[in-house]
Amino acid sequence: MMGLWLLLLLHLHLGNAPRTEDVCVSLPAPSSISISSFNMEHTLSFLPGPGTPPETHFTVQIIHHRKNSWRPVTGCLELRAGQTCNLTRVFKDLYDHYRARVQAYTPTQTSNWTLSAWFLPLSDTVLGPPDVTVSGCGNCLTVQLRVPTKELPQNLQLKDLYKRIIFRVQRTRDGAQFTLTLDYEEENVITYLQSGVEYCVSVSATGSVSSNPVYSKPYCAFTSPPSTKSSCTLYVVLGLAGVFCMLGFLIIGLLIYGGQMSLKLPIHLTRRLSYILIQGQKRGSTRPELSGPFSASQLHETGSASCLLTAHSPVEAVNSSEVEEEDCGLVPN
Structure with a gap:
């Protein structure tokens, strides 16, 4: 008899308890999580899982190697499908590894977290080519380089990451070309060229760790004014x-x-x-x-x-x- 009374009291207690809406894990998880970086601008992108409802939102969290706690990213808590998350401000240490994860959610449903690969800002960023100006100097070319001014964490400038410049020189007349690698300088001289001939120069930059060069468009100039003898x-x-x-x-x-x-x-x-x-x-x-x-x-x-x-x-x-x-x-x- 005592057992029956206990079951009855337990049933009454559960029946009088306030009801809460259950949140179940039933949404498709996001896919294709990736972090890209160009000139130290870090961007996270993702794709919604197949069958994700149109009203679904997405939230982003990050973790870095020195700490084991995930923390949300301000400005990336209510993303829609197709939007990206800027991680430049939260990746403060250029020498530390970071990781991000994305979750889909609705008022009644959530998805599993999808993680990105580890990301190191200093080595995984792509250094874009500097601004280029080319002029002739007789039998040579003078190449002026200018890196956009940008402040980075740890009191660094973007130009501090540029260590070496690769020059790809092509002669317009017959397409003959060669490459030349020099330490980064704002003014560079390419010598031993033919006088009165047009050359086109494309440049790319490499950092101390980064090795993902991107070439600029060709910039063309004559080494000296073309000869008027033939005319x-x-x-x-x-x-x-x-x-x-x-x-x-x-x-x-x-x-x-x-x-x-x-x-x-x-x-x-x-x-x-x-x-x-x-x-x-x-x-x-x-x-x-x-x-x-x-x-x-x-x-x-x-x-x-x-x-x-x-x-x-x-x-x-x-x-x-x-x-x-x-x-x-x-x-x-």
Whole structure:
């Protein structure tokens, strides 16, 4: 009987106790947890598990190697799917290892925690290339480097992490290239290059521990102004070609003009001789001879030569032979 009374009292006690909503573990756990870092900017990303409800939130916690307690990350307690968590401020020690975990939750459900791999800020960050300026210096190139100003924990600057610079130099003309590794300096000179030739330079940086170089885009410049010798030679050749063409056209024109003049001269002489024959027939005289009453000196006078070369039509009217003879200077002795 006592056992029955005890069971009855226990049942009544549990029935009068306040009810609480049970939280069960039934949500899919997040996946693909990763921490990426570029120039000491640390970012955590993740993917929701398959079948995660749209209203699900996510929370992030971190732990570092020297402590065994997890602590929440401010600003990453109510993340939505697709959002990331910035861990730059909570990873304060560059030489310590950190780890993060992510959990999905709703008002009535939670998921299991998903952990990331261990992360060391100093070695796992990727150093981006510095800003680059390239200029020529004769048979060399001057490369100016500038690292963005950024303060880091432990009183460090971002440029303090840059230890060595890798220069990848490529000649634009034929694509020949070589690499050169130098200690980080704001001003660097690449020597033993060809003068008047264009080169393109890409740079990447490595730290004392980090070994994930990322190259910049190519920056191009001539070692010195391009030579103008070839262009001057071209101008001289073109000028000479133009002169020779003009001379050729001039000679051809003179030849054509001279040929026309040589054709006109016999025609004038023929017309003049025909005129003399017609006049002789009209007078009933015989064919005139050059050995007549005219002297040789008269035949070779300047006036007579010009008269013979003057164009006259055979049908041209003439008043008297004396006038014609006087005009031509053919007066008998």
